[in-house]
Amino acid sequence: MKAEGRLARLHDGPIRDRISIKRHRLAFSLAFGTAAVVLMLLTALCLGPTKIISVPDALGALVSAISKHGQNLNENELLVYSSRLPRALAAMAVGVGLSVAGAIYQAIIRNPLVDPYIMGVSAGAGTAAVAVIAFEFTFFGLFAAHSIYLTAFTALVGGLLAFACTMLVAERAGGTTNSYVLSGVVIGLLFSATQTVMLVFAGTAVTSALQWLFGSFSNITWNQVWVILVPVLALSLLSLRWAKELNLVLLGEDQARQLGLNVRRFDRLMLILASLISSLCVAFCGIIGFVGLVVPHLCRMTLGGDHRLVMPLSMLLGAALLLAADLAARMLLPGYELPVGAITTIIGVPVFAYLLVSRGKMYEG
Amino acid sequence: MKDDKPLLELKHLDKVYEDGYHAVRDVSYSLPSGLLVGLIGPNGCGKTTMMKCINRMHDPTGGDVLIDGETVLRKTPAEVAKLVANVPAEMKASFGLTVFETVMLGRYPYLQNVWWETHEDESLVEDTLKKFGVYQLQDRPLNMLSSGERQRVLIAKAYVQNPRLMLVDEPTSHLDMKYKLDVMEYLRAMVKQDMTVLVAEHDISLMARYCDLCVIMKKGSLVAIGDPKKVITEALISDVYEVNASVGFDRDGEIFVLPKRYIGKTQL
Numbered sequence: 001m002k003a004e005g006r007l008a009r010l011h012d013g014p015i016r017d018r019i020s021i022k023r024h025r026l027a028f029s030l031a032f033g034t035a036a037v038v039l040m041l042l043t044a045l046c047l048g049p050t051k052i053i054s055v056p057d058a059l060g061a062l063v064s065a066i067s068k069h070g071q072n073l074n075e076n077e078l079l080v081y082s083s084r085l086p087r088a089l090a091a092m093a094v095g096v097g098l099s100v101a102g103a104i105y106q107a108i109i110r111n112p113l114v115d116p117y118i119m120g121v122s123a124g125a126g127t128a129a130v131a132v133i134a135f136e137f138t139f140f141g142l143f144a145a146h147s148i149y150l151t152a153f154t155a156l157v158g159g160l161l162a163f164a165c166t167m168l169v170a171e172r173a174g175g176t177t178n179s180y181v182l183s184g185v186v187i188g189l190l191f192s193a194t195q196t197v198m199l200v201f202a203g204t205a206v207t208s209a210l211q212w213l214f215g216s217f218s219n220i221t222w223n224q225v226w227v228i229l230v231p232v233l234a235l236s237l238l239s240l241r242w243a244k245e246l247n248l249v250l251l252g253e254d255q256a257r258q259l260g261l262n263v264r265r266f267d268r269l270m271l272i273l274a275s276l277i278s279s280l281c282v283a284f285c286g287i288i289g290f291v292g293l294v295v296p297h298l299c300r301m302t303l304g305g306d307h308r309l310v311m312p313l314s315m316l317l318g319a320a321l322l323l324a325a326d327l328a329a330r331m332l333l334p335g336y337e338l339p340v341g342a343i344t345t346i347i348g349v350p351v352f353a354y355l356l357v358s359r360g361k362m363y364e365g
Numbered sequence: 366m367k368d369d370k371p372l373l374e375l376k377h378l379d380k381v382y383e384d385g386y387h388a389v390r391d392v393s394y395s396l397p398s399g400l401l402v403g404l405i406g407p408n409g410c411g412k413t414t415m416m417k418c419i420n421r422m423h424d425p426t427g428g429d430v431l432i433d434g435e436t437v438l439r440k441t442p443a444e445v446a447k448l449v450a451n452v453p454a455e456m457k458a459s460f461g462l463t464v465f466e467t468v469m470l471g472r473y474p475y476l477q478n479v480w481w482e483t484h485e486d487e488s489l490v491e492d493t494l495k496k497f498g499v500y501q502l503q504d505r506p507l508n509m510l511s512s513g514e515r516q517r518v519l520i521a522k523a524y525v526q527n528p529r530l531m532l533v534d535e536p537t538s539h540l541d542m543k544y545k546l547d548v549m550e551y552l553r554a555m556v557k558q559d560m561t562v563l564v565a566e567h568d569i570s571l572m573a574r575y576c577d578l579c580v581i582m583k584k585g586s587l588v589a590i591g592d593p594k595k596v597i598t599e600a601l602i603s604d605v606y607e608v609n610a611s612v613g614f615d616r617d618g619e620i621f622v623l624p625k626r627y628i629g630k631t632q633l
Contacts, residue, residue: 017484017487018465018487019481019482019483019484019487022481023481106460107459107460110459110460111459112459112460243480244473244476244480247462247466247470248470248473250458250459250460250462251456251458251462251467251470252456252457252458254422254451254453255451255453255456257422257442258420258422258446258449258450258451259446259470259471259473259474259526260441260442260443260444260445260446260447260473260474260477261442261443261473262442300460300461304461304462304463304466305458305459305460305461305462305463305466306462306466308480308481
């Protein structure tokens with residue numbers, strides 16, 4: 001109260017209530033985002049290369065499949081409940097995770113060109129995954145060969161390992177944001193080179209290795225959905241807690257610090273959180289590019305820089321975008337599964353280019 | 366002014382960097398509340414380091430910093446942020462943060478555990494934007510402003526932080542003479558509250574004109590502290606800056622410093 005008492009009001013005119021405006025914007029964008037996700041989710045349940053099911057039929061099949069606890073399902077129920085729904089939920093979770101991770105990295109590193117793989121996560125995960133796919137390493141019989149869990153587990157470990165190397169180098173180099181970016185790039189290159197060498201020696205296994213690298217949701221079943229959905233959503237929602245601090249670091253390290261934030265600790269915490277999220281996303285579904293780069297920007301360009309608006313909308317928009325991309329990957333060429341990462345890039349680039357040209361001025365300086 | 370307890374007290378402050386550079390040497394002084402204080406000295410004399418020790422950006426290697434009689438060394442960054450605000454010489458905000466959003470971030474020390482700011486915060490920010498003449502710019506991205514406008518926004522941000530002590534580092538270094546005076550007027554106006562403003566600045570004439578008190582440093586040590594009209598002399602300038610200068614008074618009795626010739630060892 002001392003604060004307000006000390007300042008004389010200069011004007012007593014009507015106050016434009018910015019907090020309410022932001023609240024309304026948040027409510028509106030949450031409603032819009034949720035509607036987009038629900039719409040895409042419904043479409044994903046109804047459409048597929050094998051059969052197109054009407055909305056009431058799809059929902060009916062879903063309800064009856066759930067009431068039967070997934071046992072003795074008929075054709076529609078099998079399609080909707082066992083194949084399309086888990087796949088859609090995984091795409092949703094990965095969309096949420098990659099967008100949140102991208103938004104966090106961009107804020108912490110204060111660079112709009114940063115994506116969730118900047119800390120070497122994708123290269124590490126890819127290298128580890130190629131190693132087990134191409135050379136049938138099973139951790140001494142701990143996993144069955146070619147099991148999706150084996151690839152996922154190794155990829156998760158590989159991603160986190162690359163991230164740990166990046167952090168180690170960056171901290172030694174002074175722990176500035178620039179040192180994070182540079183060491184991330186360098187460590188990423190090292191892992192990519194290793195991966196290339198392994199691909200050369202992979203022989204016939206190179207096709208399945210590449211399939212993993214391009215990213216796909218085609219092999220997702222209910223068992224894996226939980227492993228992705230629960231931790232990714234939990235960590236993403238947790239990160240919302242720091243939305244205001246993410247605004248603060250946009251002012252630069254010194255200013256954030258003098259406003260009372262322990263910047264070093266905060267940066268480290270957020271980088272670990274974001275890398276954990278992106279490693280989990282990569283582990284089951286491979287490397288899906290562009291979502292984590294473009295979705296936070298779409299949100300910033302429409303709502304401004306405040307992370308309290310950007311983060312929640314990024315989650316919903318990321319989910320909707322990846323659902324759409326996965327749908328396109330399934331539907332575009334009947335009989336083929338296109339790599340979803342290529343689809344996201346093909347959809348994303350023109351949208352991003354348009355926004356950059358029309359609204360890019362806000363990034364100047 | 367009204368109470369005689371010093372607002373800021375430095376006791377034998379010492380700072381040696383990890384590379385062995387001794388930036389601040391045994392500096393002791395105290396400042397009362399409600400003053401505009403100029404911090405003068407050549408580049409590299411330890412002004413910025415001293416300011417960074419005051420608001421805990423750096424940990425001093427010796428001595429103590431007290432604000433209102435309490436040491437800042439045992440306070441958390443959040444507690445220090447409520448006592449000391451810092452206005453940088455230049456700052457950019459990433460991702461198109463607007464003037465309003467930037468100034469509102471100055472309220473962060475008071476709002477750490479809430480999601481939205483309150484209406485009180487909002488009207489405080491609006492009043493401050495009006496006070497510093499940047500109200501009409503509030504929806505512009507910070508990076509699109511001119512240097513002079515941006516400097517006023519940064520001062521506004523520090524003002525809503527509601528500190529006891531404001532540290533201002535070279536506020537006029539990028540500005541023309543009109544904006545220099547403008548910024549000094551705003552700093553001067555702020556001092557009427559129970560807040561002391563410590564300004565590091567190279568323009569000695571400007572400092573002498575606006576400041577109640579001058580702190581003069583050389584090579585990390587305190588050289589003089591006192592009324593600028595008494596402290597700033599030709600002898601002092603030649604000692605501190607190794608420069609021959611004319612120090613005179615204009616028709617209004619304001620002091621001015623005119624540098625004439627470098628008398629130290631030439632470094633070229």
